Amino acid sequence: MLSVQSVPIIEATLPVVGERMPAIARNFYHRMLTAHPELFDGLFSRSNQKNGTQQQALAGSVAMFASHLVQNPDSAPEIMLSRIAHKHVSLDIRPEQYDIVYKYLFEAIADELSDVISAEIADAWTEVYWLMAHALIKQETDLYASLASPKALAPWTVTKKETAGTDAITFTLVPADDTPVSASKPGQYVSVTVMMPDGIRQVRQYTLSAGTGTNVRVFTTKLDADGEVSPALHRDVQVGDQLTLSHPCGDVTLSDDDGPLILASAGIGCTPSASILRSLADTGSTREVLVLHAESTLERWALRDQMNADVAHLGDASMQLWLEKPTEDSHAGFMSLDGVTLPANASMYLCGPLPFMRKIRSQALASGVQAKHIHYEVFGPDLWLAGTDAAS
Template identity: 65%
Template sequence: MLSDKSFPVIEATLPLVGSRIGEITPKFYARLFAAHPELLDGLFSRSNQRSGNQQQALAGSIAAFASHLVTNPGTLPETVLARIAHRHASLGITEPQYQVVYEHLFAAIAEDLAEVITPEIAEAWTEVYWLMADALIKLEKGLYAAQANGKMWSPWRVAAKTAAGTGSMTFTLEPADDTPITAALPGQYVSVKVQLPDGLRQVRQYSLSADAGTRRAFTTKKDDGGEVSPVLHNNVQVGDILEISNPYGEITLKDGDGPVVLASAGIGCTPTASILRSLADSGSDRQVLVLHAESDLESWALRSQMTDDVERLDGADLQVWLERPVAGTKEGFMSLREVDLPANASLYLCGPLPFMKSIRNEAINAGIPATKIHYEVFGPDIWLAS
């Protein structure tokens, strides 16, 4: 928790720093990469820097953490910290890097707030930073220790490359060495590192879209304006070696026997498809409601897998929304107002951010507690900053 000395300072300055954090973070990243350009090679996303998404995500996480310390003294925002820790671990973030971030972040704060910052304010916000950093370091050490190996990256061979709906591709991988394999949980993701044509290595996270366990298969939609997915789709061939991380991600199927609602849109079906596959493989008798939204039937990346798994489950029902509907589907955008939601359900949600915000709000209005709504964000989590 915040010290008695820092609490009133953070409470008083939170509105100011919170209003400026969106301007501070771009200055921080400019300083960081000027001093450590190597961090753009295989760690930070160059495209997320250009779009501003990474800056938004950092700003949102710091503001959310500080706000929680003020409004909920004596506790930590465990959900926010867990999501960040899993993402960091999938990138191989190490403890010494937090000191590097601190140095350049607080130089950016001092620059932006030069007219108002005092040693007392700087000391209080330093305490906030290290409370957050120490909590993340502890979580990340636990995540690393839980893996079957001590490697950040392992080589995996592309065993198959299969078209999966319009513009999407499924990559099935097999181990390329004898590194012990951590069994993945349904809904988790791996980081995939690829080398771009200019020689720079970039990393993206992809949900494991099929069986969990020790197999690795991920499905990605090609983004013609992106950097990584075009390389995967156009350049990576069967037999090639990819570097991937151990599996991470806190949005996994929770134990229990209550109803499960899986709601997805577009390529957001990848983690929900993995959860659905695990339910089908285990012969679960839980009530399962699968909801998916897509532009058209041909674009649904994991259509065959998901429909087959629904058929294998006695307690499963599938509802589909299409912008260009066909027989047996609904027209337009998904709305839970059209759905008879089972009582005491847990909702797993993945898709574009506006879709997830809309469905989450509808779910809460329908009586599903926020604690039973689990969502996965692809890329930087800018939900916190919006």
């Protein structure tokens, strides 16, 4: 995949480029969004630009891709590419936008690497960029072709707005027009577009917490008081209002086999677990399921009633709970797998804050869960994938 002449150049320059990639990413986004402020409208998150997480995610993915090419010149990190491609499709990213990214990214590279850049180095990294871009475009083209409609976004009407726990709200929506929409798989998310008070549309991804058909979408949000979109959803969106949703996306979905499952979550990271549990309950699954959840208090556990009901409905499911303020039926403090008997040959699904997932993943590996059977979902830019062995 990577040309013979480029391999030694990328290998030699990867340390300095990797070291400076965070600065390159900041420079790139500043250049691009200054020249194209319209990209904030319905595409880029102002919050993620402000807190730097989008820049970190870009830096990590480019460095990861280049490193993989050096070590495996004839292959690509497929899991990382799939993650990015699904996110791009949910945002309606199109091939021509890669040209815009290239222009400003390589202006930033030339600026930040002015002391070491040469024509040969620029050509080698250009090759890396377009290899990554074309790999993503191919995956995204296939994903778009699989959708029920060429329209990536469609209007949906809010029919219910229900409290799902302290500072958590569940929204139920139905199609607002006759645009064909794709069915969802348990664990997938939709991009939700919300109009801000200043007239700029901001987009966030929310896991579908119930329902896998085409006639309803259900997602649950936790209020981030310092955020931009969740306060608007909780405060302003009412029954009867319309929201723009993408088709369901995401490659972290329930496996089709009948093997045991471990669903481990913390906080609002319970939404993928809730989605999987609801699907299992709806289909009368007989799979062994162990649900592990950590929360600060019982009252803050979003979707508590739904998850408890589905565990009770399933014939071979059990749950363990960790609370900072424990009850007689819970463990005290933060989740730990010490003393927890995990089902043999299980697939694990993880979702929650990054420190939580790092800890539980490490403990699961130590307990015998195979790395290839540990799946995870990150809310927001994926700052973890490039640092794990799950990227390829």
